[in-house]
């Protein structure tokens with residue numbers, strides 16, 4: 001199988017506390033996977049580990065052909081797009097425009113294509129801090145997409161969105177997935193609104209993967225497992 005993400009026996013500690021425990025996970029190129037689980041179950045830590053932001057205590061992590069656990073993270077930056085859980089960060093206390101934020105990902109033709117794909121040409125000159133939650137998420141998605149990554153990691157993009165804006169955002173993610181076939185990992189609590197393209201759900205609990213199954217199987221017992 002053509003693995004895009006491959007974690008084997010991964011353990012991660014934060015501040016000496018074990019947070020990820022023996023994670024084994026293979027995701028194929030082009031798969032669209034959702035990750036669910038209660039707050040504090042380790043979802044954000046898993047994404048940040050895939051991106052090489054956390055020290056890996058033991059085990060191996062490979063993402064998009066990069067040996068992350070071996071420290072190969074320079075190429076990883078170009079091959080991955082990441083939408084963090086908190087979208088406020090530094091952008092909102094600065095004078096950056098939406099265009100400035102997108103250009104942190106890439107400039108020129110690549111950025112232009114991402115803007116066109118997400119249909120956000122009309123808000124490019126506005127200050128990022130003045131945008132609505134939905135507009136901010138689109139700008140950050142454009143920044144992530146502008147590098148033309150093969151892997152996109154999205155951490156609870158619903159947090160600052162109403163349900164209509166979230167549906168709109170997810171349909172953009174699905175459009176880009178259909179067009180470019182990226183591997184997508186979407187962390188979401190909203191398991192009753194799984195995107196059509198998502199065919200597999202991974203559930204985390206207390207730093208471990210407690211469930212990894214197909215969409216249909218998940219739907220039969222979702223309420224009992226995610227909490």
Ligand SMILES: Nc1ncnc2c1ncn2[C@@H]1O[C@H](COP(=O)(O)OP(=O)(O)O)[C@@H](O)[C@H]1O
Pocket residue numbers: 014015017019037038039040041042043044045046
């Ligand atoms: N820097 C840190 N130091 C110690 N513990 C942390 C740190 N960051 C997160 N944790 C703990 O790791 C666990 C998983 O957190 P997180 O990955 O953010 O979960 P989730 O995204 O599923 O809500 C939580 O118990 C959290 O308190």
Ligand SMILES: [Mg+2]
Pocket residue numbers: 043044045085155
């Ligand atoms: Mg989180």
